[in-house]
Amino acid sequence: MTNVTPLRAPHLDAHNIASAQLFRTRWENRENALRDCIEHLTHHHDMTEEAAELAALQAYAELESTNQQARIDVDASTSHMVFLRTEDGRPVVFTVNDLLNVLQQARREQRAVVVGRDRRRPVVIEQ
Numbered sequence: 828m829t830n831v832t833p834l835r836a837p838h839l840d841a842h843n844i845a846s847a848q849l850f851r852t853r854w855e856n857r858e859n860a861l862r863d864c865i866e867h868l869t870h871h872h873d874m875t876e877e878a879a880e881l882a883a884l885q886a887y888a889e890l891e892s893t894n895q896q897a898r899i900d901v902d903a904s905t906s907h908m909v910f911l912r913t914e915d916g917r918p919v920v921f922t923v924n925d926l927l928n929v930l931q932q933a934r935r936e937q938r939a940v941v942v943g944r945d946r947r948r949p950v951v952i953e954q
Contacts, residue, residue, distance in 0.1 A: 841879075844872055845886035857951050861887055861942045880942075880949055 848867045852860045861883050868879035892898070896914035903910035903918075909926065911919040921929075933939040933952040942949050 841868065841872070841874060841882035842886055844868060845879075845882040846890060849883070849886055849890055857887070857953055858940045858942055861949075861951065865943065876943070876946065884949060884951075 845864055845868060848864045849860055852863050855863065864883040864886070865876065865879045868874045868882060869876055872879075874882070898912055900910040900912050900918075907923050909921040911921065913919060930939060930950070930952070938953045939950055940953055941947055942951060
């Protein structure tokens with residue numbers, strides 16, 4: 828019994844790493860949690876900023892919607908329309924213009940914040 832196989836930790840993909848980091852900072856506001864997560868991914872996991880942003884934003888959205896009945900119907904959505912299904916399954920459609928109007932309203936109310944101020948992206952809306 829001298830043959831011992833070393834145990835290796837499973838490889839974590841970007842989504843799992845981002846989710847774990849966001850879970851650690853879950854009590855932060857959206858802006859800080861995302862900024863910390865993007866920084867963690869770029870500095871400790873050698874990800875590009877663009878890849879880190881995408882992984883962080885996707886993980887944040889997934890964690891935020893835990894136990895949420897409503898969902899985005901990705902099969903029905905297009906590059907010009909987001910198709911949301913409410914808790915009871917009713918469809919709600921947001922066109923690009925609708926979403927730009929929501930963004931403009933958030934900017935007027937100073938709820939649109941830039942996560943990476945030095946790069947001026949991504950923009951998120953605080954609740």
